[in-house]
Structures are given as C-alpha cells and as structure tokens.
Amino acid sequence: DAAVTQKPRYLIKMKGQEAEMKCIPEKGHTAVFWYQQKQSKELKFLIYFQNQQPLDQIDMVKERFSAVCPSSSLCSLGIRTCEAEDSALYLCSSSQLVEQYFGPGTRLTVL
Amino acid sequence: AQSVTQPDARVTVSEGASLQLRCKYSYSGTPYLFWYVQYPRQGLQLLLKYYSGDPVVQGVNGFEAEFIKSNSSFHLRKASVHWSDSAVYFCAVSVYQGGRALIFGTGTTVSVSP
Numbered sequence: 001d002a003a004v005t006q007k008p009r010y011l012i013k014m015k016g017q018e019a020e021m022k023c024i025p026e027k028g029h030t031a032v033f034w035y036q037q038k039q040s041k042e043l044k045f046l047i048y049f050q051n052q053q054p055l056d057q058i059d060m061v062k063e064r065f066s067a068v069c070p071s072s073s074l075c076s077l078g079i080r081t082c083e084a085e086d087s088a089l090y091l092c093s094s095s096q097l098v099e100q101y102f103g104p105g106t107r108l109t110v111l
Numbered sequence: 112a113q114s115v116t117q118p119d120a121r122v123t124v125s126e127g128a129s130l131q132l133r134c135k136y137s138y139s140g141t142p143y144l145f146w147y148v149q150y151p152r153q154g155l156q157l158l159l160k161y162y163s164g165d166p167v168v169q170g171v172n173g174f175e176a177e178f179i180k181s182n183s184s185f186h187l188r189k190a191s192v193h194w195s196d197s198a199v200y201f202c203a204v205s206v207y208q209g210g211r212a213l214i215f216g217t218g219t220t221v222s223v224s225p
Binding site for chain 1: 143145147149153154155156157160162199201205211212213214215216217218
C-alpha cells in the first residue's frame with residue numbers, strides 16, 4: 001500500500017506567523033502535489049513537483065507560500081505570513097504514473 | 112476547462128441498501144477517472160480508477176464504477192452498504208499522463224443509518 005507521510009498532523013499559528021509542513025512521498029514516486037481543503041470539501045490544487053522541480057502552481061502559492069522538494073524523499077510547504085483564510089487541511093500526494101496517493105494531511109489553524 | 116460535477120452534496124442510505132453516487136465530467140476526450148474516499152480526519156484513499164478498456168471497474172470494499180462516454184459520466188455503486196462506508200466521496204479526473212493535478216468534484220457526503 002502507498003504510504004505518504006505528513007508532519008505535523010496539527011499546526012496552530014497566530015495571524016502573521018510563519019508556518020511549515022512537511023511531506024515524505026511514497027518511495028519511488030517522482031511527482032508530488034499539494035492541495036488545500038477547507039470545510040472537508042473541495043480540494044484546491046496548490047503546486048506540483050516533478051523530480052523535485054516545481055512545474056505548476058497557482059498564483060496564491062507564488063505570492064504567499066514557499067514550497068520546495070530538497071530531496072526525492074522530502075518536500076515542504078510553507079506560508080510566509082499566515083492569515084485566517086489559510087486555516088485548512090493541507091494534503092500532500094505523490095504519484096509515479098497517473099493515480100495519486102495521499103497522506104493524512106496537516107490541519108492548520110490560524111488564530 | 113475541465114470540470115467535475117457531483118450533483119448530490121449529501122446522501123443518506125440505510126445499512127444493507129444499495130448506493131449510487133453520481134459524477135459527470137466536462138472534457139472532450141477520455142480522461143483518467145478516479146473515485147476517492149475520505150474518512151473523518153483522514154486523507155483521501157483511492158477507491159478505483161479507470162484508464163481504458165472495460166467500462167465497469169472494480170474497486171476496494173465492494174465498490175464499482177461505470178464509465179459511460181456518451182454521457183460523460185463515471186458513477187460509483189455499491190450493492191450493499193455498511194455503516195463503515197459513511198464518509199465523503201470524491202470523483203476526480205486527470206487529462207494528462209505522467210503526473211498532473213487532479214480536478215476534483217465537490218464531494219458527496221454519505222451517511223449510512225443503522
């Protein structure tokens with residue numbers, strides 16, 4: 001079974017603070033994705049890495065987030081200055097071909 | 112642009128009854144199609160996928176889905192639900208091979224009553 005790991009599982013930040021969350025993709029997977037999910041509903045795509053290189057991202061990520069994959073076994077997603085609207089579940093997935101396998105997510109609460 | 116529609120936000124069924132969750136996509140070709148399930152406080156788990164071939168695909172835990180190209184649909188079915196099937200179900204599509212973002216529907220919350 002696929003096993004994508006995400007840490008921490010829960011993160012609480014004050015408005016204006018920096019936040020960072022990590023993802024360990026499934027071994028052998030070359031693609032990593034980050035999604036944002038609010039209210040347990042629709043998933044919003046944030047950024048996509050292929051072989052550790054960012055290939056696609058939405059404008060919000062370019063403006064306020066920082067995302068890197070320093071190795072094939074570790075990726076991180078950061079928020080430079082947290083805002084209340086950033087409170088959400090951040091899901092990381094990895095893929096070798098087409099189907100994606102998801103981690104349990106990091107639940108960020110911004111107070 | 113591609114899109115996925117799940118018209119039913121919430122479905123309630125009795126344990127042992129059958130279940131069908133609807134999904135329609137917007138894309139001129141044949142996309143890669145998926146159903147994922149999300150249990151409370153967890154990530155998404157892949158239930159089944161369709162790439163090509165037999166339009167009826169089997170998944171885990173007794174789920175199956177049928178691809179109907181003429182209707183641009185990929186409905187999920189289960190013959191007899193269990194209380195543990197209570198979860199949120201997402202339909203998703205990908206139009207690329209080799210790693211691209213999935214396009215998700217808004218999800219259907221399934222509640223199984225005893």
